[in-house]
Amino acid sequence: MELLALPAFTDNYIWLLHDGAQALVVDPGEAAPVHAALDAHGLVLAAILVTHHHGDHVGGVDELRDRLKGLVYGPARERIPEPFVPLKAGERITVLGLDFEVFDVPGHTAGHIAYLHRPADEAPLLFCGDTLFSAGCGRLFEGTPAQMHRSLSQLAALPGDTRVCCTHEYTLSNLRFAAAVEPANRDIRSHVDWCEGRRAHDLPTLPSTIGHELRINPFLRCGVAEVAASARAHGAASNEPAAVFATLREWKNQFR
Numbered sequence: 001m002e003l004l005a006l007p008a009f010t011d012n013y014i015w016l017l018h019d020g021a022q023a024l025v026v027d028p029g030e031a032a033p034v035h036a037a038l039d040a041h042g043l044v045l046a047a048i049l050v051t052h053h054h055g056d057h058v059g060g061v062d063e064l065r066d067r068l069k070g071l072v073y074g075p076a077r078e079r080i081p082e083p084f085v086p087l088k089a090g091e092r093i094t095v096l097g098l099d100f101e102v103f104d105v106p107g108h109t110a111g112h113i114a115y116l117h118r119p120a121d122e123a124p125l126l127f128c129g130d131t132l133f134s135a136g137c138g139r140l141f142e143g144t145p146a147q148m149h150r151s152l153s154q155l156a157a158l159p160g161d162t163r164v165c166c167t168h169e170y171t172l173s174n175l176r177f178a179a180a181v182e183p184a185n186r187d188i189r190s191h192v193d194w195c196e197g198r199r200a201h202d203l204p205t206l207p208s209t210i211g212h213e214l215r216i217n218p219f220l221r222c223g224v225a226e227v228a229a230s231a232r233a234h235g236a237a238s239n240e241p242a243a244v245f246a247t248l249r250e251w252k253n254q255f256r
Contacts, residue, residue: 001098003125003165005204006033011169012056013204015127017096022046022069024095026115026127027167031060038067047095050074050084051129052112057167070095077111087113105131105155107148108138114155116162123161123209131155133166134208135191136174137219139253145246149222152245156220160211171195171205177255178218181230181248187215218248 006014008030015026016037024047028034038045047070050058061072061081073093076086087093089104103114105128114128130138131148132155140148172195178188191212195205214220221227222241227248232239236247 001096001119003163003207004037005165005206006037007169007204008033009056013165013167013169013206014060015165015167017098017125018043019096022096024049025064026165027051027057027129028060028064029056029058031063034060034064035067044069046070048072049095049100049115049127050080051114051127051131051167052109053078053080054109054130057129075111075113078109089113103154105129105151107131107140107143107145107151110142112143112151116158123163124159125163125165126155126158126210127165128155129167131166132164132213132217133168133174134164134171134205134213135178135188135217136170136252137217137249140249145249146242148249149242149245152219156210156214158210160209160214162210163207164209164213165207169199169204169206171208172199175216177252178216180255181218181251182221182224182226184226185216187212191216219245222248 004016008014014028017024023043025034026049045068072084074080074084076088087102091102093100098117100115100117105112105114108130117125175192198205218227222244228239228244231244231247234247234251236243
């Protein structure tokens with residue numbers, strides 16, 4: 001299977017996974033990049049996976065239906081362009097002969113889901129939409145800090161080599177905030193250099209891995225003493241990870 005990150009809008013990625021003949025796409029906010037990739041590689045579109053209802057993730061779904069030879073899958077608790085197969089935590093789907101587990105990860109939106117594929121001979125593959133970003137996490141448009149903290153904790157518990165396929169190129173911006181939270185974190189500083197090199201050649205900084213995010217992402221490091229101390233300095237009521245997370249998220253909302 002080949003994994004491609006298709007740039008869309010100004011900073012989105014539409015993920016495309018294919019076997020040389022058939023493909024699935026994740027969160028097609030616009031159709032044009034998908035059409036171009038399918039044509040360039042001679043692929044049949046076999047399925048569309050949707051993580052949440054925002055327009056930059058579903059805007060291309062209806063336009064792609066004419067060449068779709070399978071189904072659209074999406075969160076059961078959100079309004080996704082009909083028809084689609086509604087999914088919730090614990091369910092499994094098989095697409096292109098690949099099994100995907102479904103996780104409920106509310107916070108960014110109320111019904112957000114994620115998809116995990118565990119191949120036998122490769123690292124697991126996580127399509128997490130706007131829940132987990134490299135060095136960051138999604139804004140809380142519909143959910144609560146407690147919900148998002150639980151969602152991220154669930155993803156953080158996945159195997160360290162799990163490939164994190166999030167849907168925005170926010171990494172450098174997120175790393176600036178991460179460095180403000182943890183100025184002494186050498187992993188953050190070295191990752192900035194690597195990402196700047198990638199972006200200088202218009203290459204994606206994704207996918208990341210869960211193991212790497214556990215070293216650089218403040219929202220996954222709420223139990224680390226330096227992270228908690230920074231949160232306390234910005235108003236966190238305690239060192240409890242959920243309280244630290246809530247303060248970090250509000251701080252990030254204001255961070256420039």
